Amino acid sequence: QVQLVESGGGLVQAGGSLRLSCAASGRTFNKYALGWFRQTPGKERAFVAAISRSTGIVYYDDSVKGRFTLSRDNVENKVYLQMINLKPEDTAVYYCALEDNTDVAGRTADWYDHWGTGLQVTVSS
Secondary structure: OOEEEEEOOEEEEOOOOEEEEEEEEOOOOOOOEEEEEEEOOOOOOEEEEEEEOOOOOEEEOOOOOOOEEEEEEOOOOEEEEEEOOOOHHHOEEEEEEEEOOOOOOOOOHHHOOEEOOOEEEEEEO
16 A cells, blocks of 8 residues: 655745655555645645656646755655745645656646645745
């Protein structure tokens, strides 16, 4: 059974930085796509970034381009979302998501079958 364990959330002032991590376990992964989404109360989960395990190709939402960097460690089956210059509008619960039937990274929540439990990221002004 695939498990995703997220870490690294918290409270930071505007302009600050955080690094989120997501560790995948539960099976041998030959391929996968892993994405980060975020959600605020009353809204649907919104795409943040996604990466292909095999190619390393990364997609970003326009709202985070230039501020967020997604990287992977294929040995540990981990991905890291480095977030800099954080803004109050980045405040949300951040979710890690994985799809292991493809290594094409998707930008919609329904692309992914497996989800983490979520991390709160709060950016104060």
